Amino acid sequence: MPKHLVAAVGVVAACALGTGSAEAATLDAKVAVTPNTGGSARHPQGHRVTVDASVVVPEGEFPPTLTGVELWYGPGLEFHRDGVPTCSPRVLSQGGPTACPPRSQVGQTGGGGIEPDDPVEAQPKFHLFNAPGGRMTIYATLQHPARVRAVMPGTVIDGARGAWPHRDAWTFPVTLQNVAQMPVTIGRLRFSFGGTRAAPHYVASTSCPPGGWPWRMRVHAGATVLVADGRAPCRR
Template sequence: MSTKRRWAAAVVTAAAAGTISAVAMGQSDDIRITVTAKVTPNKAGTPAHPQGVKVDVKGKIYTPPDQDPPTVEAVDIWFPKGGLYNGGKWPTCSQAKLARGGPDACPKTSIMGRGYALADADGVAAKATVTIVNGGSRAVFAYVTLNRPARVREALRVPITKLGSGPWSYKAHVDIPRTLQIVAGIPLRVQSFRGSGGRGDWIATTSCPSSHRWKYHVETSYATGQVVKTDGSVACRS
């Protein structure tokens, strides 16, 4: 029997919007960000009849032009009770295979979503694309591709941890490698991002709380030691 974990929308957001979008999810006195998330359908399923969903995330980030872009080292995302992650039921791809051959080397049915981020690298327009790949019941992989200002390919592992108590059902964690923080000696200034993910019942909902909002919590850790906390929610109905 496959292991079921709740609300894997994390990874798409991972995911969605995967890793690069997660890098941008932070706020401080100097950084302004707007994020919009959507779950389709937003009518929740039940424990007996989970509802498979697709998750879409988009956002914009403003960093003062006279300020060096902040360097993000890690992102942690907490998701609420109210869904299931069925990664154990779907075809998987290993991190080693993904790193060697990219998403084309993986089963097509293991590809669960895609995203991208637009950035400025000291006046050079840069676009990073992210492919979300099923890694089984305990992890998802984000394959990041960047061609400017230098060619970078990274297969990142995003562990999914089930939480036994409190308001959250699980936690997703992603470490941002140095190769995606500073490229060719230039810090990337992420300006916008977008991503979507979901296939069949890979992500499924089982309930909608009385508030009619699925809440999430994000903590972004910077190289300066600062941890920026962000809270948001997505509308739902029973």
Template sequence: MRKFLIPTTVAAVLAVGVVEVATTIAQDEGPTKISVKATATPNNGGSKAKPQGHKLTTKVTVTTTGDVDHPIVQSGVIYVPKGAKYQGEKYTKCASATLARGGPDACPAKSIIGKGSGSANADTVEAGPKVVIVNGGKNLLLGYVTLQRPARVRAVVPAKLTPQSGKWAYKVSFSIPQSLQVVAGIPITLNNATLTAGYTKAARDILATTSCGAGNKWPFQVDTKLSTGATASYTDSVKCRK
């Protein structure tokens, strides 16, 4: 049985707009469900003149019911709510090519803005995923993912932020490298992942907000393309304070 792989980078990007989550509603009616919970310190919105930086901790959990084959997520789009602000251009960055070639050790230490780990299955073996979150510069987050088993695999997962208007601050687009979907012929299935990003000593407001949403809520939406050709989507809103 295969659960689909969600790159841990996506959890970090989603966390930019997910502050003090009360509940998360998985709206895909299929057997596979995703839940996302996040907390931020502090949890108040900032202002345009003074964006409020946050340290974000995000947990993604994937569960599946029934004896069915589980699709793999190939790509996706995350709509991040108005009031979120990624300020990568203000701080030390690392090029994607540098990260892919030499790993996090090849990047400036100040460009590292987070880390995480999780549980994933490679058939009956724990894959032991680890992730390092790196600032890629203006509107770009990079996740350096390492799988320990069934073979050690490392890959960069870029997440591009495209500014939007209206209710959304950004559209975040990502694609999962094939090397993280299947290793040595074995699908890698994510159970859960926990990441912490932002509010580092070198980049205190790289992940920030400039306001609290209408009704003291920030909405968000995620659309994912599956290997079956279907799209799984969910939306929710979270509380914030002014």
């Protein structure tokens, strides 16, 4: 059966009365690091990381309801989050983004269009904040089919041994999995972080490995995990 890419530009969600199947889905992901010039241990280079991932399903099916997402980074990229203003998940939950120090926002994304035949449109917007403990928290807003605001605290593994020394992870709260008694199916995730004026070295490189900076993305749909691997091109 031919496959169909269910999404357009942005973080896009389509709500349907039935959930999509995760078993037949695959993950098509790209991670770009700009600028692509690698730094050194003495002179780290600050970067902006842009993630663009689509859940690909057979034609006529909706993407599955997502429950979480992880980003793993290989050697060569480091995270310098000390000294960057922070905003806690509690502050975000109580007052929203305007309650946070402006310089604590380190990333964002916007909504976009979806397939015209989808029965109900839902277009969440994400804002990423530096949180205590070297974590990134996502503040998500959804306007349709109902107004929803949700905070997604991040978890982080930094300095681990092995091929993936740094890992970020977020769990989608139930309020973003089911809205107005309908399951939310997200077809595409697109967001960026780092490289801000307030935190130019939030993400920085100390080397340019042969073949580029390795990355891995894991998207959770219940018990199913969709995985994509790649390398972000770099030059010395």
